[in-house]
Amino acid sequence: MQKSNLPEKERQYLEKTANKAFSNVNFDEAIKIFEKADKRRRLNEESLYFFGMLYDHLAQQFKNGFQKPKNQKKADFYFERAISIYKSILKNNPQSYNAWYGLGKIFRNKDDYKKALLYSKKAYRLKGKKKAVYGIGFIYELMKDYNKAEKWHKKEIRDRGIKDGIAVSNYVMFANRQFRNKIRPYALIARKYFEKQDSEYKNSKIGRGIKKELGFIFDLNLPK
16 A cells, blocks of 8 residues: 555644535635645545545536536536546555445446446445445435335444434435325325315414425425
C-alpha cells in the first residue's frame, strides 16, 4: 500500500471540511480545498474516500437538478472524477473497503444497478464479520426486487444492531415506501370520494382525518 505523507492534523481538517460540506449541501469550496491538498502531498486513503464522495455528491446535484441546474455532461464529468479517485486507491490497495463501497454508491447514483451491486457486494465481502453494507437494500429496491430489498434492509439491522440509526432509518423508509405503493390504488378511490364531498364533510373531524392520511400517502396538499 502506498504510504501517505499527510499530517494527522491536516487529515482531521479535511475530514471536518468534508462533513461540513455534506451538512450544508455545498461541495464546491470543499473540493477546491481537497484539490489543493492533493497537489501538495499524497492524501491518505480515508481522505481520498472523502474526496471521491464530494465529487459524487456534486455530480448528483447536476444529475438531479438539486441546487444546481440539470446538466448531464457535468454530472458525468464529476462522477468520472470520483471513480478515478477510488480506482487510484485500488491501485495501491485492491482490498480497500472504502474504494469498493464508494464505487458501489457512485454506480447506484448513475443508475447502473448491476455494477452498483457488484461493487457493493465486493465491499460486503471485505467487511469485518461480513457486516451488511449500507445501500445494498436500496439498490434492490431501485431494481424493484422488493423481497431482496427487505432482506438486505433487515440484514443491516441484524448485523449492525437495533441501535444503529442508519440501518433502522433505511428499513423504516423502505417500509414506508412499500406501504404507500401497496395502499395507493385504494387511496385513489378514497381521494375521489373525498373530493366529491361538500365543505361541511371535508371540515368535519372524519373529513380532516381522511385528508391528513391522503396527504401522507400522496405527498400533496388537498384543497381546504
